[in-house]
Amino acid sequence: MAAYETFASVYDAIMDDSLYEKWTDFSLRHFPKDKKKLLELACGTGIQSICFQQAGFEVTGLDLSQEMLDLAQKRSREAGLDIPFIQGNMLDLSGIGPFDLVTCYSDSICYMADEVEVGDVFQQVYDCLNEDGIFIFDVHSTYQIDEVFPGYSYHENAEDFAMVWDSYADEAPHSVVHELTFFVQEEDGRFTRFDEVHEERTYEILTYDILLEQAGFRNVKVYADFEDREPTETSARWFFVAEK
Known part of the structure; x- marks a missing residue:
């Protein structure tokens, strides 16, 4: 996975800001009302973490790129928020947690090298979630x-x-x-x-379902394009909501 060295400096300029509101709205619809401790994987420059914190969650952000996290820390301080940002790899979450909620947006799962790594991420997330915790992520569709x-x-x-x-x-x-x-x-x-x-790289929905089940998740639901509807043949982005 690229470390986003240069990308960090221009990432926000080319990112569609409206997506953060959409990710927040989707999350709020599918988070249980009584759960607040949230881990945002692949948090990037921190905009989504700030959205979650401002919505009332206790947020921790994790990203592979220290350059991204430096911007995230600066942004959160300017917003008057105290959000811990951790430099780390989602393939190893053993040192953090537990959490009630874990999100991984902006198709970050698609940066895993193969389905073995995807399965490893799912297992790491499962292990750092509290019982009845929720994991939500999105990926590019095969289309x-x-x-x-x-x-x-x-x-x-x-x-x-x-x-x-x-x-x-x-x-x-x-x-x-x-x-x-x-x-x-x-x-x-x-x-x-x-x-x-x-x-x-992405996979068929069935592959994600199997990998989530192998990690121990249950009640897996799949939606498309930020809406609470089933994917179609031309859906661009799939959303998975899984329960521990």
Whole structure:
């Protein structure tokens, strides 16, 4: 998984802010009312963690990238909030917890190398949840990975940075490669080029169901595109709500 070194500095500029409200609304509909201690996996620059904290939850954020977490810490302090942010890998949650709720949004599960790692994440989450705890995550659908992303191209231009984002089908089933090129302005006015490669992979819904069941989860429900409805053949994003 890429460490998002350069991505951290421009991530918020290219992220659709409206998604955070959608993730928050979906979560609030599916969180039990009496549970408050929440772990946000792949918390990035902390915007979603702040949304959850402001909604009344006791939030801990975890991310692989210290650069992302530095921004998250700064943002939370500016918002007058005290949110612990932990640098760590969701493949090893042994040192933290327990929690009532765990979320993993922005298709972060899709960055796992294979279904063995996905299953390992599910087991780690299960083990750090309290009994009757809830795990919610989203992933790209197979339709999004197979039909939408290949050939996708996105360009962003701002005064202090520019970005080119191109996506290609990868070799493994339901996998894609995102090639990102950044031009970031330095203090002397010159632009420096950075290149990153992000690889994502998804699986059939049945595969996720089996891996969740193997980890011990029950009452798994699947929804699509931030709404409380079943996925269709052209749904872009699947949401899983699982109970310990």
